[in-house]
Amino acid sequence: MSEHELTIRVADLDYGSKEYEFVVRAPWIRGALEDHDATTNGEDGHLSVRASKSGPDVIVSGDLVATLSTTCGRCLGPAQFTVKSKIQALFVPKAKLIPAKKGKKDEEYELSADEADMLAFDGENVVLDDLVRDELVLETPMIPLCSEDCAGIAPPPGSNPSVDAEEKPLDPRLAALLKFKNEV
Ligand SMILES: [Zn+2]
Helix, strand or coil: CCCCCCEEEHHHHCCCCEEEEEEECHHHHHHHCCCCCCEECCCCEEEEEEEEEECCEEEEEEEEEEEEEEECCCCCCEEEEEEEEEEEEEEEEHHHHCCCCCCCCCCCCCCCHHHCCEEEECCCEEECHHHHHHHHHHCCCCCCCCCCCCCCCCCCCCCCHHHHHHHCCCCHHHHHHHHHHHHC
16 A cells, blocks of 8 residues: 545645545555455545544544455355445544653553544544545455355255265374274
């Protein structure tokens, strides 16, 4: 993943909230989901958000839509699904997240439960890239299906499920045990 593409300049919000329409580009999705099962289906996604300041913090809310391509969990063929998510996050300046005095300097600041939806920003730009990526990952179904009634992989004609088990060589230690058991 390289450049951030989904950024909001906080200075633009000084005079009130603003609406943003971002194209979530297919190449961006490909890069962002590099280590993930699903990827872009070649089409751009879309992110529309409203951003507003609340003191030093920035509130972002809106909608994310993107269609991703993945592998069907039943037939292993190509499958697509569309992510339609509500995005909501509170960005707080990094400086505010670092506790002034805590004794331990280099330790990461741990968010308490009610701060879990908070994300940090550098004070100038709110970057939505990670938020969008996480949402795409989160919304990927555990077992994606190419269609609701996917029949799965058809067993090859004439196949016998028990053949599979017999083909695997038995662990020699297990074989010895079995032999022992049979002799007793
Ligand atoms: Zn399928």
